[in-house]
Amino acid sequence: xxxxxxxxxxxxxxxxxxxxxxxxxxxxxxxxxxxxxxxxxxxxxxxxxxxxxxxxxxxxxxxxxxxxxxxxxxxxxxxxxxxxxxxxxxxxxxxxxxxxxxxxxxxxxxxxxxxxxxxxxxxxxxxxxxxxxxxxxxxxxxxxxxxxxxxxxxxxxxxxxxxxxxxxxxxxxxxxxxxxxxxxxxxxxxxxxxxxxxxxxxxxxxxxxxxxxxxxxxxxxxxxxxxxxxxxxxxxxxxxxxxxxxxxxxxxxxxxxxxxxxxxxxxxxxxxxxxxxxxxxxxxxxxxxxxxxxxxxxxxxxxxxxxxxxxxxxxxxxxxxxxxxxxxxxxxxxxxxxxxxxxxxxxxxxxxxxxxxxxxxxxxxxxxxxxxxxxxxxxxxxxxxxxxxxxxxxxxxxxxxxxxxxxxxxxxxxxxxxxxxxxxxxxxxxxxxxxxxxxxxxxxxxxxxxxxxxxxxxxxxxxxxxxxxxxxxxxxxxxxxxxxxxxxxxxxxxxxxxxxxxxxxxxxxxxxxxxx
Numbered sequence: 001x002x003x004x005x006x007x008x009x010x011x012x013x014x015x016x017x018x019x020x021x022x023x024x025x026x027x028x029x030x031x032x033x034x035x036x037x038x039x040x041x042x043x044x045x046x047x048x049x050x051x052x053x054x055x056x057x058x059x060x061x062x063x064x065x066x067x068x069x070x071x072x073x074x075x076x077x078x079x080x081x082x083x084x085x086x087x088x089x090x091x092x093x094x095x096x097x098x099x100x101x102x103x104x105x106x107x108x109x110x111x112x113x114x115x116x117x118x119x120x121x122x123x124x125x126x127x128x129x130x131x132x133x134x135x136x137x138x139x140x141x142x143x144x145x146x147x148x149x150x151x152x153x154x155x156x157x158x159x160x161x162x163x164x165x166x167x168x169x170x171x172x173x174x175x176x177x178x179x180x181x182x183x184x185x186x187x188x189x190x191x192x193x194x195x196x197x198x199x200x201x202x203x204x205x206x207x208x209x210x211x212x213x214x215x216x217x218x219x220x221x222x223x224x225x226x227x228x229x230x231x232x233x234x235x236x237x238x239x240x241x242x243x244x245x246x247x248x249x250x251x252x253x254x255x256x257x258x259x260x261x262x263x264x265x266x267x268x269x270x271x272x273x274x275x276x277x278x279x280x281x282x283x284x285x286x287x288x289x290x291x292x293x294x295x296x297x298x299x300x301x302x303x304x305x306x307x308x309x310x311x312x313x314x315x316x317x318x319x320x321x322x323x324x325x326x327x328x329x330x331x332x333x334x335x336x337x338x339x340x341x342x343x344x345x346x347x348x349x350x351x352x353x354x355x356x357x358x359x360x361x362x363x364x365x366x367x368x369x370x371x372x373x374x375x376x377x378x379x380x381x382x383x384x385x386x387x388x389x390x391x392x393x394x395x396x397x398x399x400x401x402x403x404x405x406x407x408x409x410x411x412x413x414x415x416x417x418x419x420x421x422x423x424x425x426x427x428x429x430x431x432x433x434x435x436x437x438x439x440x441x442x443x444x445x446x447x448x449x450x451x452x453x454x455x456x457x458x459x460x461x462x463x464x465x466x467x468x469x470x471x472x473x474x475x476x477x478x479x480x481x482x483x484x485x486x487x488x489x490x491x492x493x494x495x496x497x498x499x500x501x502x503x504x505x506x507x508x509x510x511x512x513x514x515x516x
Contacts, residue, residue: 033210035311042221045320046343048288063296071347079364081407086318091120093368093383100413107162113141122149124380131209136192136216146178168218169225189219193294226286242324251475253459259327317342335444335453358395361403361446384500403446404496417503445493452489478514
């Protein structure tokens with residue numbers, strides 16, 4: 001199914017393009033339809049971005065902060081629970097349980113999918129005249145879609161080369177335009193930025209077409225390697241140790257009591273892998289510095305080439321990463337904001353309000369329909385998310401819709417219809433290797449300041465007031481005075497699952513009452 005043909009007439013008639021008369025360096029008129037630059041980082045918590053109040057006082061990200069000052073910053077965004085489902089969601093507009101045929105295969109991170117059952121929407125943009133490009137990390141099947149979804153692609157095909165799956169910063173096998181593959185020796189963040197800069201200046205693309213660039217950095221994923229120029233940065237960092245780094249964790253489910261990735265070192269200092277919590281957090285933040293420089297450089301290039309006012313810029317990450325919170329170390333997956341909450345900034349001067357904050361939680365499933373709506377296009381298929389453009393027009397607008405996220409570990413589509421049974425997180429078997437997963441499958445719902453989590457094992461639900469309890473230490477689900485709210489949000493989650501045709505909605509294990 002392809003987009004409807006209302007696009008060009010409607011867009012030209014309704015979008016007031018500030019950059020209609022701008023010229024590119026090659027002298028061609030800037031496309032009248034907006035370009036899109038979607039910058040996606042890896043494992044970058046919102047806490048690492050200075051314009052977020054949750055960041056540490058010593059965090060410095062002036063370029064990302066400047067992007068927020070020229071656009072709308074969403075307080076909370078949940079793109080996925082880990083890399084592969086987050087990216088698959090961003091390419092389909094579907095929750096993990098609706099991404100049919102996506103499957104882990106072979107040695108991790110090997111994976112596959114059927115593009116007929118699981119089409120990616122950049123193909124639809126191409127059909128409507130956009131020039132589509134992807135630079136950087138690929139993590140959704142060995143088929144990267146070059147020539148079908150992408151006109152232009154310089155990619156680290158991580159699933160195809162599992163022996164280099166840990167090479168996030170150096171020695172990556174890079175495939176150029178679906179052809180030759182060569183090992184990249186340079187620091188990946190800097191090289192990806194160079195390639196993106198060249199693309200923005202017109203190299204390798206059709207100057208007569210509007211463009212969509214999905215720029216996927218590997219930073220700041222483990223091993224959190226900073227650029228050489230940043231290895232001495234952030235001296236003297238300090239912060240409070242998370243209150244629940246060590247168990248017990250009163251009021252939390254049984255599975256959460258068993259998370260214990262840290263040991264007490266001298267004077268009770270949290271240690272893991274022979275290093276202190278402070279050392280881990282410092283290095284993690286050092287890896288963000290090159291990303292911030294990249295954002296500054298690319299925004300300068302858009303301005304220099306006359307494309308800034310005609311380009312929708314989206315900055316986000318596949319998910320966050322916990323360091324110490326709730327006992328985790330360098331861990332995503334869990335439904336806590338420390339683990340999976342991403343930054344989300346959307347900017348386009350003249351089209352989107354500047355310096356505004358949207359308190360409405362956003363989800364990865366929402367970004368795809370939002371992009372299509374912003375471009376004046378119909379979505380090529382029914383998507384699970386909702387169009388956020390009303391919030392981009394007025395970030396304080398009333399929003400009656402809850403935000404849903406479902407995490408089903410390494411299973412997708414109809415393979416999630418059968419939920420693993422038991423009272424503990426499942427053991428994930430891949431080939432001859434057995435992985436123990438700390439976190440059970442779950443459904444998470446955000447409604448304003450409230451977060452509801454239903455584990456898909458027989459364990460306690462969780463309910464948090466994120467305004468009163470941003471660290472998610474006080475589980476309201478175990479308190480009698482909040483049972484009515486708990487039941488209401490439980491029903492709201494089920495309603496969303498039904499709306500999006502979730503296969504396991506009628507197979508969920510019974511919830512465990514707090515008094516049991």
